[in-house]
Amino acid sequence: MSTTLQAPRISDYAIIVDRKDNVAVVKNETATGLEVILPDGRLMTVKAVVPPGHRFATRDIPAGEFVLQYGQPIGTSLGISEGQLISHENMSDEVPIVRDLPENLHTPAPNYIPEAERATFMGFRRPDGRVGTRNHVLIVPTSMCASHEAQQISMIAEFTLYNREKYPNVDGVVAIPHNKGCGCQDGSTIDVMLRTLSNYADHPNVGGVILIDLGCEKTNLSQVEKYLLKREKSFDKPMAKIGIQDVGGTQAAIERGLKEVEAMLPEINKVARQECPISELVLGVKCGGSDGFSGISANPSLGRAADRLIRSGGTVLITEVPEFCGAEHVLASRAKDVDTGRAIYRMVDWYKEYASKFGAVLNQNPSPGNVTGGLLNITIKSLGAIAKAGTTRVEGTVEYAETPKTRGLNLMQGPGYDQESTPGLVAAGATVIVFTTGRGTTIGNAIAPVIKLASNTPIFERMTQDLDLSAGRVIDGTETIDEVGARVFDHVRRVASGEIQARAEEHKHREFQFWAEQTVSL
Numbered sequence: 135m136s137t138t139l140q141a142p143r144i145s146d147y148a149i150i151v152d153r154k155d156n157v158a159v160v161k162n163e164t165a166t167g168l169e170v171i172l173p174d175g176r177l178m179t180v181k182a183v184v185p186p187g188h189r190f191a192t193r194d195i196p197a198g199e200f201v202l203q204y205g206q207p208i209g210t211s212l213g214i215s216e217g218q219l220i221s222h223e224n225m226s227d228e229v230p231i232v233r234d235l236p237e238n239l240h241t242p243a244p245n246y247i248p249e250a251e252r253a254t255f256m257g258f259r260r261p262d263g264r265v266g267t268r269n270h271v272l273i274v275p276t277s278m279c280a281s282h283e284a285q286q287i288s289m290i291a292e293f294t295l296y297n298r299e300k301y302p303n304v305d306g307v308v309a310i311p312h313n314k315g316c317g318c319q320d321g322s323t324i325d326v327m328l329r330t331l332s333n334y335a336d337h338p339n340v341g342g343v344i345l346i347d348l349g350c351e352k353t354n355l356s357q358v359e360k361y362l363l364k365r366e367k368s369f370d371k372p373m374a375k376i377g378i379q380d381v382g383g384t385q386a387a388i389e390r391g392l393k394e395v396e397a398m399l400p401e402i403n404k405v406a407r408q409e410c411p412i413s414e415l416v417l418g419v420k421c422g423g424s425d426g427f428s429g430i431s432a433n434p435s436l437g438r439a440a441d442r443l444i445r446s447g448g449t450v451l452i453t454e455v456p457e458f459c460g461a462e463h464v465l466a467s468r469a470k471d472v473d474t475g476r477a478i479y480r481m482v483d484w485y486k487e488y489a490s491k492f493g494a495v496l497n498q499n500p501s502p503g504n505v506t507g508g509l510l511n512i513t514i515k516s517l518g519a520i521a522k523a524g525t526t527r528v529e530g531t532v533e534y535a536e537t538p539k540t541r542g543l544n545l546m547q548g549p550g551y552d553q554e555s556t557p558g559l560v561a562a563g564a565t566v567i568v569f570t571t572g573r574g575t576t577i578g579n580a581i582a583p584v585i586k587l588a589s590n591t592p593i594f595e596r597m598t599q600d601l602d603l604s605a606g607r608v609i610d611g612t613e614t615i616d617e618v619g620a621r622v623f624d625h626v627r628r629v630a631s632g633e634i635q636a637r638a639e640e641h642k643h644r645e646f647q648f649w650a651e652q653t654v655s656l
Contacts, residue, residue, distance in 0.1 A: 141177055144170040145611065150192065151430055152205035157189040157220055159203070159426055159508065161609055164190070181217040186590075187426025187508025187572070189220045201225050204429070204517045206464070209510070220510070227511040232463040233479060239472040241527035244445045244542070249411070252446040253623075256407040256631035257414060257565075258303075258338065262367040265414035266338035267565045267630040268305040269405060270581050271296075271398055273391065274335050276358050277315025279348035283376075283384055284309040287344070287391035295396050301403040304341065305632075307395055308580045310334060310557075310646040315353035323650050327353060330535040330648040332361035333561040335373075339581045341402035342372035344394050346387065349379030372398045407632060413447030413541070415630055418564030418582075419522040420454070422552040425572025425589055426508020429518015431608035431618070432570035432589035438619025439568070439626060440524035440543070449541045451564050452523040453534075453548035453555045455485045460513030461520045465545065469528045477531045481547055503573045522570060534649050535561035552577050554649040556584065561648070566630050568622065576600045578643025583629050583636040587622060602637050 144150065147170055148158035168180040172192060184190050189203065195214040200207035209225040218224060257265040271291070275284040288309035296307050314327055335343045335358070347354045355375050362369045374394040378387040419436055421428060440450045458465060462482045469475035500509045509515040529542035535558050538544035548558045552575065559567060560582045567582055569575065572589035574597045588594035591606030603625055607613030628634050 141169045141171050144172055144178075144192075146170070147180075148190070149430055149609070151203055154205040155202045156191060156193055156195055157201060157203050157208075158192050159189045159430060160184045160186055162186055179217050181215070182219040184219050185506075185508070189426070189508070191216055191218050191220060200229070203514065206461075206513075206517055208514045208517065222510060225510070227513065229460060229513050235466060235469075235472050235475045237472055239467075239469065239475055241468055241470050243470075244441075244526040246447065247442075247445045249447075253412040253627055254409050255412055255415065255627045256633075257410040258341070258405055259408055259410060259414075260338050261370040264338040265410045265565070266340070267415070267583065267632070268339040268581060269303055269341040269402060270305050270339060271307040271395055271402060272334065272337075272340045272343045272581060273307070273309035274331055274343055274345050274358070275309070275311060275315075276331065276345060276347040276355060277351040277353045278313045279316055279351055280346045280378055280387075281309075281311035281313070283378060283387045283391065284344075284346050285311045286388050287346075287395065290388070291392055291395040295392065295399065301399050303403045303406050304399060308644055310580045310644075312647055314648065314650050316348075316351040324353060324357075326534060327648060327650045328357055328361050330557070330561045330650075332358050333535055333537065333563075334581065336362060336365065336369055336371075337560065337563070337565075337581055339560075339565055340371070341405055342398040344374045344376065344391055344398075346376040346378065346391065349377045372401050374398070411447070412443065412627065415443060415626075416449045416451065416563045416565045417443055417626065418451045418453075418556070418559030418562075418567040419570075420552070420556055420559065420567055420584075421457075421519055421522060421570040422577065423571040423573035423575040424504055424507065424509060424515060424519065426514075427589040427606075427609050428507075428509075428570055428572045429514075429521055430589075431605035431615070432572070432587045433518055433521035434615050435605045435608065435618035436568050436570055436587055436622055437521045437524035438616055439623040440522065441526055442619070442623050443626075444524065444526045444542050447541060449538065449563070450523060450543045451538065451546055451559050451562055452520070452543070453546040453559055454519065454550045455481050455545075455547055456489070456550040457512070457516045457519040458482050458545075459486070459516055460511075461516035464517070465520060465528055468525075470530075474528055474530060478528065478545060481531055481545065484547070507572055522568075532562060534558045537563045549649050551649070553645050553647045557646050557648055566626055568626060570605075571601070574601070576638065576641070576643060577645050578636070578638030578641070580644040580646045584638045584643070585622075585625060585629055585636045586638065600637050600641070
């Protein structure tokens, strides 16, 4: 009895995420022989050194029984005793496949916040009614053959022409150099590329655009213009076009581009921020460099902020379809209707087939860093990853870089690669991104602020110049998910308003690439 009274509670060392779970996730490395008191009052002994983010069994889990975290199966026991470290040696990755959807599936709409009680932010309202969080001059190369010139124009312009004091309403001169285009792609692959480029040109975070091509490529100026003209609302912003062959080569194109930027800056500066309802915000949610804490602290905290935005009439976009695998049944059960639920399954099935063409399976998605951090398989990773999107119903699904048709939560087809999925969210209309990380990441975006939310305190303290916020206090036990979610929401509002920059913006992280693959999955 005295031993039991002196033993610490399990919450001092580990987290039981859901009351159905038969595992606990360790906060700090545990020693063999550690005794802890479980929530039901039982005394148990941890039988191994368990690294942070990994888990141990809180009871015997006989062979063939499911191992549970988040209240969901994350694998099948090969024979696990109470207190054992959960590893690939005693747990297989097998989980039940759930695909049944009721024909009368109808998920209620969110409980909307009254308009008078909703937050506002200071944004750039465009002629078509959309609202941007930034006001950039954007240089768009239509192919790899014009990317060098586009980058040179933006870099030289920022050092010689752009001055924040002279143009206080302009956020910078940026380019999106890439390695695609020319004549090497066909069919819907070109469609994806041109859709992405034209959506960047037409993005509400862009005040003026310069399109530049070499002159002989398949993905040329006229093709991008055709995509711009397809839009329901007319393209109404300053635009210039440069053909490198037409003007006489690289140097001539750069000089012409600088003249166009110089002429655009005063025009773009005329657009000032104004107070706008938070419902005009489009939030992209992402994760990268995840660990065993991401799904317990950072992702659900971001999910709270996402819920509040959606309940305020706003829009949230989530992608990385490989990280729906193993959790797609959770998303499908939250679909607004059965057709939307089936579309979610089709997204995942398409990606599985796509990955198989390269000899890959989605269970290979977790990186070495993910596994070291406690994400042993794709199911654990996915169940934690989808928490970024909150708890409201799924309104629809869209292809990569495709704009959603409705507000609320939308799922976008796309890869798990940060450098391709983040630009895809922006091309789909996201005006600000929140990117959760457990291992630490530095990626940004050319035209949209990317806010980093750390899952644990040590990584936040080690990379404080790159990470904006921390959810580590959830793990430490000094802050709740709701409290962190409120902080995230307010930080998003301040960044969107231009009161502060995201760390990635401060360091001028402007990564851009797109996933130029055939994506007909819906």
